Amino acid sequence: MDNNSLQFTLDLPRDHFHISLDQSLTLNGIWGIMGSSGCGKTSLLRCLAGLETGVQGRIICNGRTWLDSEQGIFLPPEQRGIGYIFQEARLFPHLNVMGNLQFARKRANPNQAALSFSHIIQQMGIGHLLERTVDKLSGGEKQRVAIARTLLNAPSLLLMDEPLASLDWSSRLSIMPCLKQIQREFKIPVVFVSHSKEEVARLADNLLLMHQGQVIEKGICRHLLNRLEEQDNSDQPLSALDATVLKHDPHYGLTTIKVDQHRLYAGQLNSHPPGTTVRVVVPASEISLTLEPLKASSIQNCIPVHIASLQEQGHHHVLLSLSLGEQELICQITRKSFDTLKLSAGNTVFACFKASGLEVV
Numbered sequence: 001m002d003n004n005s006l007q008f009t010l011d012l013p014r015d016h017f018h019i020s021l022d023q024s025l026t027l028n029g030i031w032g033i034m035g036s037s038g039c040g041k042t043s044l045l046r047c048l049a050g051l052e053t054g055v056q057g058r059i060i061c062n063g064r065t066w067l068d069s070e071q072g073i074f075l076p077p078e079q080r081g082i083g084y085i086f087q088e089a090r091l092f093p094h095l096n097v098m099g100n101l102q103f104a105r106k107r108a109n110p111n112q113a114a115l116s117f118s119h120i121i122q123q124m125g126i127g128h129l130l131e132r133t134v135d136k137l138s139g140g141e142k143q144r145v146a147i148a149r150t151l152l153n154a155p156s157l158l159l160m161d162e163p164l165a166s167l168d169w170s171s172r173l174s175i176m177p178c179l180k181q182i183q184r185e186f187k188i189p190v191v192f193v194s195h196s197k198e199e200v201a202r203l204a205d206n207l208l209l210m211h212q213g214q215v216i217e218k219g220i221c222r223h224l225l226n227r228l229e230e231q232d233n234s235d236q237p238l239s240a241l242d243a244t245v246l247k248h249d250p251h252y253g254l255t256t257i258k259v260d261q262h263r264l265y266a267g268q269l270n271s272h273p274p275g276t277t278v279r280v281v282v283p284a285s286e287i288s289l290t291l292e293p294l295k296a297s298s299i300q301n302c303i304p305v306h307i308a309s310l311q312e313q314g315h316h317h318v319l320l321s322l323s324l325g326e327q328e329l330i331c332q333i334t335r336k337s338f339d340t341l342k343l344s345a346g347n348t349v350f351a352c353f354k355a356s357g358l359e360v361v
């Protein structure tokens with residue numbers, strides 16, 4: 001398959017190992033790349049971008065050969081039609097925001113339809129910053145401008161190397177929906193390196209997990225992320241679910257969404273019309289378990305689930321993987337609750353969580 005595919009066979013020596021990869025990715029949506037520090041995530045992105053000259057192998061993107069070391073083909077970065085977003089924004093300090101954006105527009109990829117200037121500015125929420133000089137922007141604002149600038153270049157593939165890592169959590173939370181929306185709307189495929197499970201849960205459709213220069217797992221993000229063994233102690237345990245918006249209730253400010261066969265309430269999502277597919281992130285600590293359905297409670301969501309598997313988390317907590325049908329929900333409870341309810345794998349229980357416990361992106 002030529003279109004929407006990125007195939008690469010790469011060999012790049014590093015100090016203690018070789019980056020050694022042989023992958024074919026279908027380019028739709030957002031690919032997340034995760035793995036421990038130093039495993040080669042940035043090196044992979046740099047190889048794809050044409051920033052690593054010592055690499056051997058082949059890269060074919062949408063049928064175009066970017067690299068074939070045997071044939072002596074090495075397309076320089078500017079001919080690959082990619083956008084590269086770094087951890088730090090790298091704006092031109094001598095130009096204001098408008099100047100930075102216009103610079104990109106003039107150098108737009110001629111092979112790709114140009115995206116509307118005003119629409120990108122609106123999507124990235126930077127309309128009020130156009131006359132500002134770069135030194136008067138916050139870190140989050142700089143990164144928004146950097147992303148807008150890259151989009152104005154009309155890339156056919158967006159490579160992002162921890163673009164949110166230098167920002168505080170509230171800036172990240174405000175930029176992530178923009179990235180998701182941009183991807184949905186402009187349909188530019190994205191390969192996104194991140195250390196943060198929280199980011200990947202919100203953004204990625206597919207995931208590559210790397211270790212020591214190799215891909216050790218590849219698959220649908222929520223499948224890989226929702227596995228109990230991935231719920232280490234470095235991030236808070238969570239689940240990522242796919243859902244469909246069913247209807248809005250403006251009176252109560254709630255939206256009904258469907259996850260597998262279950263109907264759930266979330267806070268109102270006016271920007272997502274009924275029928276839209278959305279990603280839902282649920283922190284494992286938001287979920288309580290009961291043996292009976294809740295009768296009179298302020299908690300809006302209470303659904304029957306099967307305990308698929310469980311895992312101790314330290315001495316005082318237990319993580320449970322709860323089957324919703326197709327998808328799984330990770331729940332964290334105390335060991336005391338676990339013992340009191342006498343839970344074990346295979347049991348049917350009720351998972352209860354507030355509408356506000358669901359974050360929809």
Ligand SMILES: Nc1ncnc2c1ncn2[C@@H]1O[C@H](COP(=O)(O)OP(=O)(O)OP(=O)(O)O)[C@@H](O)[C@H]1O
Nearest residue numbers: 013014015016035036037038039040041042043044
């Ligand atoms: N130019 C280089 N020459 C040789 N080795 C390098 C070079 N750049 C990075 N390395 C080494 O290659 C390995 C992979 O580095 P890379 O930056 O790709 O990892 P990473 O997974 O992105 O790490 P992090 O998550 O910490 O950013 C590391 O051991 C690093 O020290």
